[in-house]
Amino acid sequence: xxxxxxxxxxxxxxxxxxxxxxxxxxxxxxxxxxxxxxxxxxxxxxxxxxxxxxxxxxxxxxxxxxxxxxxxxxxxxxxxxxxxxxxxxxxxxxxxxxxxxxxxxxxxxxxxxxxxxxxxxxxxxxxxxxxxxxxxxxxxxxxxxxxxxxxxxxxxxxxxxxxxxxxxxxxxxxxxxxxxxxxxxxxxxxxxxxxxxxxxxxxxxxxxxxxxxxxxxxxxxxxxxxxxxxxxxxxxxxxxxxxxxxxxxxxxxxxxxxxxxxxxxxxxxxxxxxxxxxxxxxxxx
Numbered sequence: 030x031x032x033x034x035x036x037x038x039x040x041x042x043x044x045x046x047x048x049x050x051x052x053x054x055x056x057x058x059x060x061x062x063x064x065x066x067x068x069x070x071x072x073x074x075x076x077x078x079x080x081x082x083x084x085x086x087x088x089x090x091x092x093x094x095x096x097x098x099x100x101x102x103x104x105x106x107x108x109x110x111x112x113x114x115x116x117x118x119x120x121x122x123x124x125x126x127x128x129x130x131x132x133x134x135x136x137x138x139x140x141x142x143x144x145x146x147x148x149x150x151x152x153x154x155x156x157x158x159x160x161x162x163x164x165x166x167x168x169x170x171x172x173x174x175x176x177x178x179x180x181x182x183x184x185x186x187x188x189x190x191x192x193x194x195x196x197x198x199x200x201x202x203x204x205x206x207x208x209x210x211x212x213x214x215x216x217x218x219x220x221x222x223x224x225x226x227x228x229x230x231x232x233x234x235x236x237x238x239x240x241x242x243x244x245x246x247x248x249x250x251x252x253x254x255x256x257x258x259x260x261x262x263x264x265x266x267x268x269x270x271x272x273x274x275x276x277x278x279x280x281x282x283x284x285x286x287x288x289x290x291x292x293x294x295x296x297x298x299x300x301x302x303x304x305x306x307x308x309x310x311x312x313x314x
Contacts, residue, residue: 030071031071047169047195051170057077058075059083059195060084061140064138083104084104089104089142092110094203099201099202105142108136109141122160123157145196148182148183148187152221153225156222156245158199159182161202164178165198167195208230208314213247223291224247228241235266236267236268238262238263242259243304243308248300249284253283261278267308276305277301280300
C-alpha cells in the first residue's frame with residue numbers, strides 16, 4: 030500500500046519546526062529517520078494530514094562531551110552511536126545496544142530521538158537509556174525542559190512529551206569504571222526484542238556488586254528498571270547463585286504481555302534467563 034495524502038513541510042530550523050508543530054498539533058506527525066512512521070503510513074495505520082520532516086536539522090545531529098556527561102542529539106543515528114569513539118570509550122552500553130537494532134538500513138537511517146519518542150515496547154534503546162539514568166530534553170513553545178528517563182516512557186507508544194514538543198537531546202553520564210552489556214531474545218537477528226536486557230555494572234575486585242542498573246524492554250507495555258533485582262544484588266558477592274536468585278525478581282510487579290511471540294509465562298521465564306546472561310556478559314567485559 031501507499032500512504033494517504035498529506036501536506037509536507039521540511040523546516041530549516043528547530044524554531045520553524047516547533048512553529049509548524051504548534052500550528053498543526055492535532056493533525057501532524059514528525060518525521061525523523063522514518064523507520065517507524067513510514068511503515069505505519071504505508072499500511073494506513075497512521076494517516077497524518079501534515080508531515081513535518083526534521084531530518085535535515087543538522088543542529089540536532091551530534092555526539093559530544095559536555096562537562097561530566099555525553100550529549101546526544103536526537104537526530105544521531107543508531108550507526109552513529111555504534112561507531113562513536115566517545116560512546117565506545119566512555120559509555121559503551123549505548124553502542125552495545127545500538128549495534129543490534131534492526132538491520133543495517135534501520136541503523137543507518139533510524140534516529141535515536143525518533144525511536145525513543147515512538148516508544149515501541151519492544152524497542153531496544155529504552156532499556157539502555159533507563160539503565161544509564163539518562164535525561165531527555167524536550168523543546169516546545171514555552172522553552173526547554175529535562176525529563177528523567179524514568180518518567181519519559183508512560184505506556185505503549187506513549188511518552189511524557191507534550192503534543193507540541195520535540196525531543197531534541199539525550200544526556201547520559203560517562204560510565205568510567207563500569208562494565209555493561211545488552212542482550213535480547215528475538216525471532217530473528219534484526220527483530221524487535223521479545224525480551225531485551227541492558228546491564229550497567231560496577232564490580233569490586235573481590236566480586237562484590239558495588240552498583241548495578243538494569244533496564245528491561247519487551248516484557249511489559251513499557252520498558253522499565255528492574256529495581257528489585259538491583260536491590261537484591263547491591264553489596265552482594267556476585268556468583269551464579271546470587272545472580273540467579275535476584276534474576277527471579279525481574280517481573281515482580283510487572284504484567285508480562287502476550288502476543289504471537291510469547292505467552293506471559295514464557296516471557297517471564299525469558300526475562301529471568303536474560304537478566305542472568307546479561308549480568309554474566311557484563312562481568313566478562
